[in-house]
Amino acid sequence: MSSFSSYGGDEKQKFHSTGYFRIEQTNERWWLVDPEGNAFVTIGVNHADETNLKYDHNFDIWKKKYGSRENWIKGLSKDLKDWGFNTIGWTGDYISGDWGVALDWFGDPINLGHSASWSAADYKHADMPYCLQIRVDAFEDWNGQPTYPDVFSHEFDMYCEYLARSICADHSESKNLIGYFLVDIPAWIRHASGRDFKVLQDLNEEERASKLFEVANKYYETITKHIRKYDPNHLILGDRYNGNKGIPEEVLTAMKPYVDVLSVQYFTSPNQEGYQQMKEDLGKWQKITGKPVILADIGNWCQTCMNPNRVSEIKDQSGRAEDYINSLNAVLNEPWFLGWHWCAHLENKARGWGIKDPYDEPYKDFIDPVEVYNKNVYKNLYQKA
Structure with missing residues (x-):
């Protein structure tokens, strides 16, 4: 097992230190490098927020076990480090007001909005690497009313x-910040509602594709020049593209001069064909951009007591752990791979799956094998190199 730095990097693989997270390319592969100069694979958890413990069925647990946001954050940080995670990923989460439905598959949830962004003080309480969002505009593919x-x-x-x-x-001077994401699964492909960028409306697909590069180029140029003006120290991780739906080549080409990392959400089928498809898709997009890749959102699910309709090919929590390991092994040794952020922390009414059950107890059949895998990630990577 590797010797971990205070950030979760590998102290046996050294580069020069700058005091901030950065990217290094060697003959073998791309690396994230932590502020102390250690090789770093980002192993993150998404949707970690105390709103998931403030439903009617678990509010008393939050009061008795934590009682304050600061205490909850410190407890979260300890859990993540104990399980071999080293990054707080995307923290926003959907809040549903009803019971027993899952947002993407069943029913018509009562939308109570999304959890608020973490503050700078919150991240100081957590005291571990993290990523931030700069939501340029609300044109997410999941957004029913995109702008x-x-x-x-x-x-x-x-x-x-x-x-x-x-x-x-x-x-801008945080040692724990890795970098900035932009929009979460932006609808660069025409939105299901029919809404689109004004200059792309009423164009046929060929005309739209031709104009799309200009729109994307201006978008990335504008937001990134201002980020770099006010924070020259951290990475720009870009939009969190929807890999399952596809990414227009025009957008990838446009982002290339402005963004440091290709960030892709990808929820693969739990079988060898699915793992191979994910690897090929990520490799294809990486070749277009020439950027290293973060799996910005990846996850799986199975039937649970709270979400009995949330079924998949995976039958139980042990199966989820096996799929976690197999899906990541498919890309771990790719020279462009920087790490992954797992969806998600605590099972709620809307999303319907997590590392913890709705009552704040870890699914041990899932997390025990995952912890071993996470803590051996550098060893496994070097063995396969």
């Missing part, structure tokens, strides 16, 4: 500057 900016307007430029300034102000 698209006029990326060529003066107003968009002014807004991006304000957004970067307001967010980067509290984080």
